[in-house]
Amino acid sequence: MIGHYGPMLRALAHNRRDYRVLVFATAIGFTVVVQALAFASLFLRNLEATYGVDEDRIVIVGAEAVKPEASQIADVAGAIRALPGVEDFAWVARKPFRYTEFGEPVAPIDDSGRVQLAWPAVGDEHLIGTLGLTLLAGRNYAPRRAENGADVEAVVTRSLATFLSGKESPDDALGLRFLNGIDTRVMRVVGVVSDMSVQTSFVPDVRNTLFTYSPLVESLRRYALVRVAKADDGIVAKIAETTRARGYWADVTSLVELHKLTSATSLGAVRVQVVVILVVLFVGLIGNFGAASFLVAERSRTIGIRRALGASRTQIMRYFLEENIVVTTGGIVMGIPLALAVARAAEAMQNNFILHWQHMGIAALLFYCTSLWAAHAPALKASRIPPSVVSQAA
Amino acid sequence: MSPAFRALMMVGYHLRHAARSLARNPMFTFVMELSLGLGVALWTVARTAVDSQASIAVANYENIYLVEMHRDVVVRVPTEGHDPERFWDHVSSFLLTHRDASAITSLSERPHTISFFSPMLVGKPGASPANLRVRFTTGALFSMFERTFTAGAPWSDTEEADAAPVCVLSHELAEKWFGGSAHAIGSSVRVSGHDFRVTGVILDDRAERKLYDFTAFPETDGVYVPLETMRVLGARPLTYYTWGGPTGRFDDFIDGETAYLQTFVELPTRAARAAYEEKVAGYIAAERETNRSPKLAYGGLRPLERWSSMLTATPFKLFQLFGAIAFVACIFNLVRLLVAKFSARAGEVAIRRALGAPRITIFMQHLMEAELVSCGGAVLGLILAAAGIAFLNAVIPDRPVDFSLDVSRALVAASSAVVAGLVAGVYPAWRICNVQPATVLRRQ
Numbered sequence: 026m027i028g029h030y031g032p033m034l035r036a037l038a039h040n041r042r043d044y045r046v047l048v049f050a051t052a053i054g055f056t057v058v059v060q061a062l063a064f065a066s067l068f069l070r071n072l073e074a075t076y077g078v079d080e081d082r083i084v085i086v087g088a089e090a091v092k093p094e095a096s097q098i099a100d101v102a103g104a105i106r107a108l109p110g111v112e113d114f115a116w117v118a119r120k121p122f123r124y125t126e127f128g129e130p131v132a133p134i135d136d137s138g139r140v141q142l143a144w145p146a147v148g149d150e151h152l153i154g155t156l157g158l159t160l161l162a163g164r165n166y167a168p169r170r171a172e173n174g175a176d177v178e179a180v181v182t183r184s185l186a187t188f189l190s191g192k193e194s195p196d197d198a199l200g201l202r203f204l205n206g207i208d209t210r211v212m213r214v215v216g217v218v219s220d221m222s223v224q225t226s227f228v229p230d231v232r233n234t235l236f237t238y239s240p241l242v243e244s245l246r247r248y249a250l251v252r253v254a255k256a257d258d259g260i261v262a263k264i265a266e267t268t269r270a271r272g273y274w275a276d277v278t279s280l281v282e283l284h285k286l287t288s289a290t291s292l293g294a295v296r297v298q299v300v301v302i303l304v305v306l307f308v309g310l311i312g313n314f315g316a317a318s319f320l321v322a323e324r325s326r327t328i329g330i331r332r333a334l335g336a337s338r339t340q341i342m343r344y345f346l347e348e349n350i351v352v353t354t355g356g357i358v359m360g361i362p363l364a365l366a367v368a369r370a371a372e373a374m375q376n377n378f379i380l381h382w383q384h385m386g387i388a389a390l391l392f393y394c395t396s397l398w399a400a401h402a403p404a405l406k407a408s409r410i411p412p413s414v415v416s417q418a419a
Numbered sequence: 420m421s422p423a424f425r426a427l428m429m430v431g432y433h434l435r436h437a438a439r440s441l442a443r444n445p446m447f448t449f450v451m452e453l454s455l456g457l458g459v460a461l462w463t464v465a466r467t468a469v470d471s472q473a474s475i476a477v478a479n480y481e482n483i484y485l486v487e488m489h490r491d492v493v494v495r496v497p498t499e500g501h502d503p504e505r506f507w508d509h510v511s512s513f514l515l516t517h518r519d520a521s522a523i524t525s526l527s528e529r530p531h532t533i534s535f536f537s538p539m540l541v542g543k544p545g546a547s548p549a550n551l552r553v554r555f556t557t558g559a560l561f562s563m564f565e566r567t568f569t570a571g572a573p574w575s576d577t578e579e580a581d582a583a584p585v586c587v588l589s590h591e592l593a594e595k596w597f598g599g600s601a602h603a604i605g606s607s608v609r610v611s612g613h614d615f616r617v618t619g620v621i622l623d624d625r626a627e628r629k630l631y632d633f634t635a636f637p638e639t640d641g642v643y644v645p646l647e648t649m650r651v652l653g654a655r656p657l658t659y660y661t662w663g664g665p666t667g668r669f670d671d672f673i674d675g676e677t678a679y680l681q682t683f684v685e686l687p688t689r690a691a692r693a694a695y696e697e698k699v700a701g702y703i704a705a706e707r708e709t710n711r712s713p714k715l716a717y718g719g720l721r722p723l724e725r726w727s728s729m730l731t732a733t734p735f736k737l738f739q740l741f742g743a744i745a746f747v748a749c750i751f752n753l754v755r756l757l758v759a760k761f762s763a764r765a766g767e768v769a770i771r772r773a774l775g776a777p778r779i780t781i782f783m784q785h786l787m788e789a790e791l792v793s794c795g796g797a798v799l800g801l802i803l804a805a806a807g808i809a810f811l812n813a814v815i816p817d818r819p820v821d822f823s824l825d826v827s828r829a830l831v832a833a834s835s836a837v838v839a840g841l842v843a844g845v846y847p848a849w850r851i852c853n854v855q856p857a858t859v860l861r862r863q
Contacts, residue, residue: 046755046758047755049751050751050752050754050755053744053748054745054748054751054752057741057744057748060740061741064737064738064741276538276540276550287817290815290818293811293814293815293816294814296814297738297810297814297815300807300810301461301741304457304461304745305748307457308454308458308748308749308752311450311453311454311752312751312752312756315447315755315756316755316756316758316759318759319759319760319762319763320759322763367740367744371740374733374736374737375733375734375737378737
């Protein structure tokens, strides 16, 4: 095997000046494609992420920040509940799902020093049922405020339960106490529900959610979630009409629409990265083509000699293609540490930027395919050089 | 003939020679120009995305500072995956409570502006309302951030003090609802069920970042109302941080330990800044003596320039980094294409060298050729960049400003292409001017 590539490697070493630029260009191009793939996969993760709730059955009411009167609240809630197709209704004090809200730190009360971010869903006792989450262990929180000094009851998602208890079983998290938020309230897990996902400003996919009851909801509520049989335009319009007829000016939208809105930017970012990859590959393609054409033109006499000595057209073509692969491999090998260094810088800038070996693999494959494609025509041209070219040159 | 004129003549000669050489193989020339143009375009688009967000359209920006305060939080430990310390500092420092914002405003005669925004339903009386962003602010915001009034003026100090129902509209809304800025003045706008009189209309340029708006959403403030009207409207900030125990009362929320106000101050000199900082530090020291919990800490004055840079979303900064690396890759690619092109001409150059052509002449001729390629690359790059920016605006809906290629960015792009051509041309030109005539001619 080595014997087969020996003459080629010797030739490459001899003409290293010609190949140096080619290898550098491939290395840098490879670095960009690897980063773009990692960047695109970050947004693809966002795109694929579902909220983990019954998205097509939820309507959000009240993206406005107005204090409604208590009587108005009861009136609006009653009217919406009475609408045909409405199955459940919950008030929530924080805007659900879209990333305008900040997550809060959550830490178990132990010496481990572990902290994760969680989205606090502060609402009434209908919240979990309205979202359609499954209770895996324990019970729902009690619809009353914690008395002075008492722990605040919380229902947590499975991911958060696993983080707090360090164990997979949801039952192990029941009764655990933990700190939440900047004012470090002590909370106690009374129930565990299936995972849901929230996009916050800082972390695009927070699976840790904790549900608690708060009297804030009684007078300062801003959002209502309505669970319906199917959240189509008809029911959204009916709910909007019902709220406005009662003087409660609220923006009404389905969760599906909200998801489309948040996904649009992720999708756009993926498209931008695809363009970056295509541009770099295209530039690499034309560069490879130019370089390969030049090498073929420069070596026409050598090729003629080899042909005169009995080399077949296939062997000549194969030689040029293999040579291209060797040079591309050199570029990729040089590009790997460069890609890792850039990825490290990117990771420092963006929390969830993760470079996987798969990104390197895909980028390498793309570069091999591109370079082979670019070298194919010049290699074919080389294979057609007749042995007579030697005598003509002479 | 003067040396300068002779040099000029030589440049003209090299240019003609280079142009002829490029014209001999137009397809290959185009490929080289495209290779560079794509790199320039990619880098320019990425740069524009960051610059559009970070640019400051305020002439007096060096004198404006964001006042920051934070809390001595209890849990401060490193984590896996996320950094809560950075997170907290980031979140809590640039928002102040109403109590702190009001107190520091009264400490100094320097112009301050305090504001927050809230989405509310707004419309013409009798018409269907729209969900718009309303900014609750002090009137100093308009002068501090140099907002242009197309009609009318900000509300008066008396109206501000009285929390009068007055407002300033964006030009877009004035056009939509009243058919023009002038018609809007004196008209009524219904904000969450309350009538507000329009005192002024401001220009709303989507290509300009409003630095008092820290969100990255495309929705801009459509209506501006005096800060204290939040009490009448019962308005709550969309973004806030609260440390106090919940009482369920609106006033406790608004006036209590809830940070939701951005406070900017104008300090024209270093001495004014030092004096101001001393006063704020004194206020915080006095507050720390009280039983406010958790305790306040002074976060310092953040210059507008640093604030603007912080507002630029990290993915865009990463995009800029990758764009720059891709540009370098394209420059290397141009190098290899030029090497291939020049090397194919080694025989011709060898003959010229054998006939006595000096190396510098060969070098300059080839460098000129690279420069001509870079000029073509610059033009192509600008066209592709303009298309790329339009593409970016189309596919990224959640952006704080419209990305645009202004004259300065276009000039930077064009000059980068020219410099890149020069850099890329040096090595191939140096190689070709160093060919050994005997060696090459023997091979012919």
